Amino acid sequence: MKTDNTIRADGFERSLEEDLKYLQKVFSAGKFQDVLDKGDVVVRRHLNSAALFNILGSAFLELGNTNDAKAQFQRALSVDPNFPKALYNMGILCQFENNLNGSLAWWRSLTKLEPAFVEGHNSMGHVLLELGNPTEALKCFQRTIEANNDDASAHKTIGDILRSTGDFDGAIKSYQKAVFISPDFAEAYNNLGIAQKKIGEVDLAIKNYKTAIKIDSNFLEAHNNLGNILTEIGEIKLAVNACQEAVFINSDCYEAQNNLGNALLELQDFDGALACYLKASELRPTFAAPIINSGLVMIQKGELNDAINFFQKAILIEPTNVTAYTNIGLTFIKLSDGEIYLENEENQPGSRCTSHNFFKQSAISFFQKALEIEPELPEVKHLLAAISNLTTSGAPKQYVEGLFDGYARQFEDSLTNLSYRIPELLSAEILEQSNWKTGSTLDMGCGTGLSGLKLADYSERLVGVDLSKNMLRHAQAKNIYHELIHSELILYLNEKKLDFDTFIAMDVYVYHGDLRPVFEAIKRRNRRSGTLAFSTEHIDNGDYTLKKTGRYAHSGSYIKSLCKDYDYSLINFKKVRGRIDHGKDIESGLYLLTFEV
Numbered sequence: 001m002k003t004d005n006t007i008r009a010d011g012f013e014r015s016l017e018e019d020l021k022y023l024q025k026v027f028s029a030g031k032f033q034d035v036l037d038k039g040d041v042v043v044r045r046h047l048n049s050a051a052l053f054n055i056l057g058s059a060f061l062e063l064g065n066t067n068d069a070k071a072q073f074q075r076a077l078s079v080d081p082n083f084p085k086a087l088y089n090m091g092i093l094c095q096f097e098n099n100l101n102g103s104l105a106w107w108r109s110l111t112k113l114e115p116a117f118v119e120g121h122n123s124m125g126h127v128l129l130e131l132g133n134p135t136e137a138l139k140c141f142q143r144t145i146e147a148n149n150d151d152a153s154a155h156k157t158i159g160d161i162l163r164s165t166g167d168f169d170g171a172i173k174s175y176q177k178a179v180f181i182s183p184d185f186a187e188a189y190n191n192l193g194i195a196q197k198k199i200g201e202v203d204l205a206i207k208n209y210k211t212a213i214k215i216d217s218n219f220l221e222a223h224n225n226l227g228n229i230l231t232e233i234g235e236i237k238l239a240v241n242a243c244q245e246a247v248f249i250n251s252d253c254y255e256a257q258n259n260l261g262n263a264l265l266e267l268q269d270f271d272g273a274l275a276c277y278l279k280a281s282e283l284r285p286t287f288a289a290p291i292i293n294s295g296l297v298m299i300q301k302g303e304l305n306d307a308i309n310f311f312q313k314a315i316l317i318e319p320t321n322v323t324a325y326t327n328i329g330l331t332f333i334k335l336s337d338g339e340i341y342l343e344n345e346e347n348q349p350g351s352r353c354t355s356h357n358f359f360k361q362s363a364i365s366f367f368q369k370a371l372e373i374e375p376e377l378p379e380v381k382h383l384l385a386a387i388s389n390l391t392t393s394g395a396p397k398q399y400v401e402g403l404f405d406g407y408a409r410q411f412e413d414s415l416t417n418l419s420y421r422i423p424e425l426l427s428a429e430i431l432e433q434s435n436w437k438t439g440s441t442l443d444m445g446c447g448t449g450l451s452g453l454k455l456a457d458y459s460e461r462l463v464g465v466d467l468s469k470n471m472l473r474h475a476q477a478k479n480i481y482h483e484l485i486h487s488e489l490i491l492y493l494n495e496k497k498l499d500f501d502t503f504i505a506m507d508v509y510v511y512h513g514d515l516r517p518v519f520e521a522i523k524r525r526n527r528r529s530g531t532l533a534f535s536t537e538h539i540d541n542g543d544y545t546l547k548k549t550g551r552y553a554h555s556g557s558y559i560k561s562l563c564k565d566y567d568y569s570l571i572n573f574k575k576v577r578g579r580i581d582h583g584k585d586i587e588s589g590l591y592l593l594t595f596e597v
Contacts, residue, residue: 427454439501445508493521
């Protein structure tokens with residue numbers, strides 16, 4: 001005789017516990033309709049099982065039948081109002097119906113009753129993120145790992161939240177914990193790379209992007225990130241390969257097309273880059289970046305009218321895009337450098353428009369529009385001051401750093417084209433004065449190491465400091481410096497130990513108007529007497545001026561006044577042709593000073 005709490009199934013008599021175990025196995029196999037069919041038999045025998053009603057509700061929910069799912073979860077809670085899984089599933093049901101606040105209410109009740117119910121904290125955290133509340137979400141995920149410190153996904157999500165708030169060190173620790181727990185967690189490796197890139201750990205970032213790709217060769221975002229960082233550090237051929245892999249994975253990914261265009265542009269494959277940008281724009285017509293980048297291609301090709309057209313198209317797509325306004329301003333500056341054919345309403349194609357003032361006023365107008373949108377843009381403020389004939393004390397850190405980070409790869413080739421002679425000429429003056437021994441030498445604004453190359457064999461110790469990380473990478477490759485330091489120059493001079501025989505600054509003061517902080521810091525803080533050698537762009541009158549190129553020029557009388565104020569001796573000064581700009585010789589001043597401490 002069978003009792004009321006058993007049924008016959010497959011020749012066996014099952015208790016409630018066995019029935020539930022069997023139904024769970026069917027559910028886990030994805031056979032949700034079978035769960036409901038067999039559940040009809042089971043429920044007639046076990047009318048008061050919250051667990052049974054819960055699993056039936058879960059099956060209905062998986063099949064998209066939210067009404068019957070809700071009825072079953074409510075039956076479960078009528079049997080046991082505190083049944084954790086039913087409380088949790090009511091939250092899932094609300095989420096399924098896009099009632100996120102309802103989900104939070106159910107899960108808060110759940111976690112209050114069962115603080116160790118990990119899924120409740122975890123799901124509540126994800127909903128809070130969706131609702132734009134990362135602070136409360138972070139608390140939920142922290143409770144998740146308090147209950148289960150081996151939850152790699154929770155550690156990864158904590159890393160994501162910390163990264164979004166700018167706590168990159170905290171994010172890195174969370175990602176590292178995630179990959180320690182789960183060594184095949186490709187997304188965590190990728191996000192670890194993103195955070196490391198943010199704090200300048202480029203090599204580690206590259207390593208982790210590659211690890212993510214090794215785990216999942218079709219991980220599109222990791223290929224994209226790898227391509228971007230390789231482009232930024234000037235490893236262009238490798239960058240092109242990575243970006244091509246991303247496009248191969250999904251040729252309809254507009255970001256991948258845009259990124260490949262960026263790499264090809266650096267490779268000076270202008271037609272290839274333009275094709276990628278146009279494809280990206282076709283895939284995502286509201287994406288302004290590839291339109292702006294198409295304009296940059298046109299600038300490289302010398303087709304400035306087309307460049308302006310692209311930038312204006314980007315503004316139509318995104319009226320508050322300051323990059324587009326800024327680039328139009330920069331293009332008008334280029335137009336003002338000579339006689340250019342400009343196509344507009346007043347000047348038909350092919351007519352000559354050579355009004356320097358028109359181009360200048362147009363550039364000013366677009367820079368001002370950019371600042372109306374974002375008033376605190378140091379780079380644009382500097383450009384506006386330059387084109388408006390306003391002299392400031394120095395170029396903003398962001399302007400110089402961005403300029404040379406983007407310029408590093410082609411820097412030396414560009415200088416060759418400009419007949420750049422400063423390192424050769426100034427180093428000759430230094431070596432002659434020092435009897436071919438420069439002792440301990442600080443190369444201020446060392447760039448890619450062109451000046452260091454001239455003096456390395458004559459220096460006991462050669463230290464380079466520069467604001468651009470990408471420039472420093474190229475300098476490091478020359479293997480001539482004992483130490484390379486990433487820092488803003490004035491900050492370095494005022495905070496680091498100074499114990500040098502020779503200070504050199506070749507084509508560095510063109511980004512510093514007021515040189516008093518340099519002269520003062522060297523004289524006050526260096527531990528020994530020494531030599532200060534540097535170049536300037538030269539002017540005959542006044543102290544210093546900001547040119548429309550964004551570079552400063554200094555007069556000999558200004559340098560002499562600094563020597564007097566800070567007790568330097570002017571040993572030698574000469575005017576030379578330092579380089580060529582737009583076919584014109586740029587007159588430079590070479591200075592050799594000594595000081596006593």
